[in-house]
Amino acid sequence: MATSYAGYMGKVVELDLTTREVREYPWTDEDRRKYIGGKTMAAKVLDTMLTGREEAFSEENPLIISTGPLTGTGAPCSGRLSISALSPQTGIVASSNCGGTFGYFLKKAGLDALIIRGKCDQHTWIEIDNGRFEFHSADEDGLWGLKATPSQQRIKELLEQKWGAPRSFGQMVIGPAGENLVLYSGIISDERAAGRTGLGAVMGWKNLKGISVTGNHEITVANPEKAAEWNRKFFRALRTHPLTGRQLPRMGTAGLVSPMQMRGMLATRNFSAGRYDQFDKICGETLAEKHNIVNKGCVSCPIRCSRTVDLDGKPVKGPELETLGLLTANIENDDLELVIRLNNELDELGMDTISCAGTIAWAMEANEKGLWDNGLTFGKADELVGIIEDIAYRRGIGEELALGSKRLSKKYGGVDFAIQSKGLELSAYEPRRAVGMGLGYAVSNRGGCHLNGGYLVILEGLGLFTDPQTAHAKADATMMFQDLMEAIAASGQCLFSSYIFFPGILITRPNSALTTTINKAIPYIGGVLRLINKYPLAVQMHMPVLPHTRAFELITGMKMKMGDYMRAGERGYTLERQISTRFGVSAKDDTLPKRLTDVPQDPNDPKTKVPLDKMKRSYYNARGWTQDGRPKVSTLKKLKII
């Protein structure tokens, strides 16, 4: 089904693994205008396929790999794709975003998205070449059972043997964790991971070990000259911004450990505290001083936030902030080299570092409290390399740890300190010192995710310095950031590109009168934010602080002003929620463990807990949802979802 828009390849394919049938999925230009691409496009497909009775491990659960119209076009930070499905970890719709090269090569193969249904009758890997699909035995080719890097090396060998010469291609694989249906297993592509929500297990259940993709289709751009000129400005804006041009390239996300420690928001000892007394041994500065070799980036990315670090004399991918925090302070481990080793091993086994680390922290506390005799102890991390391997292969206590903290706490007790929401473990930001982030964790469509939750910590102490304890304006800001990031992800761009939304002067002059005034004013502009959220289409212009919309228009030829962009993000976010309500999700699921809502982090300061109920009410009002957390019919109509 061809398209009149550039940037898109005009073809979405549905692949049935059971019958090996490949057919084109009907996806029109009207769909493209409403749902853009990426995760919001996937949400629309899932909306048509899921009734609310399906299970994650079933042939009816489609795994959707979708690019955005900007993916692979040369726009800044446009190396992204989304993978979406019903999550085995949360039981609801989930999406995981991934960098690397797969998205670019999927488009070179002539495809915008791939919808994978059914189940292979044997362990399989699939080769896609210019829209041609070839099924290979993962057993006969020696792939099944391999870790992530050897799997990708093996596919490369097989393809090069077949081609007789090297060719560029993209690939994604699962590791042993996905094969063994660990509920928080991820999908690995190059060195990047679609880590969250257990989508690796969906692939594993489908007996699908990996996919390679290549092709020589042209990715078109509507207005090449103007797009190139605009992209140069966009690149320059990212390179000169203090966050995307200096801090992230130099320190990566690991640079956040120190400010989080300073702000009391570094999750420590299973989120029982916000500061770790050994933090200097494990912070981003120490990582940079002792282990960094070089920074790396995805396709078309000027930020290059990924770290390559030294491990046993070999360069390996360094830990991101979430992994760094959760495998150090949160389990009281001050051995940075061990964290690098664990991070590397988790990627090789194909597991989400956040959920795995969060589950281990819960298990340590459960052991300490006598709820579950599992041998795990805070501060004793030496055995964790073996433990995570046991999880991936589901041996010993690994069999149970593979289920995640929500299920384990229901079995053994300790629900109040199972640090998860909707079954997804929280990342390393302790929300009692950033209550807007607490709201985001709770209402996030995919569960306890900082990014899907709107990432309000950027206002609450990591960027700007709005009062982190006040509930004022947090609901409206959460909605605005969620919708903005939804649109960016749907376009195929990295969420980190959104940081240039904040003028550099506010970042480089944190102590100036202007910045101080803005920090103080933000809690009082909730009404303004709500008006913008409610009537985004009134903003029929491009905003200088957000070059994304102009780039979108020049590349696709589709009208996409700021208001259209925000509305598309809102539509995608609301649609995901609407699907989840079919699976029983309501306000009762938008929760945090009692440790975070009922127990002040500082016993002498009752404000240091998350006032969730109050913020939730405001959030549902802002979104046009009922107080039970369901999108109202009027909202669905307004967004043209129904």
Place this chain on the structure above:
Amino acid sequence: MAHVNVIALGLFRLDTGLHELSLEANKGKDLYPQLLQKAHETKPDTTVTQADINGCIVLVNGKTARKGTKLADGDTVHLMSPVCGG
């Protein structure tokens, strides 16, 4: 003059080589020229300028402060270049 403990973090630490120092100052801003001098002593090729130090986030005993904040004996002052992204 108050005796304070100054801890450098973020790119400010990487670019100056400074970690932890004991300095004397009445106000936060009194620390800045001393820090610039120490930075050049520790790392002669540092490109850090007074403007970079002015742009650091300042915390005194874990609480947000400004360069005019008065300091007391035993205070811990954190200076950190701005950070974001996770």
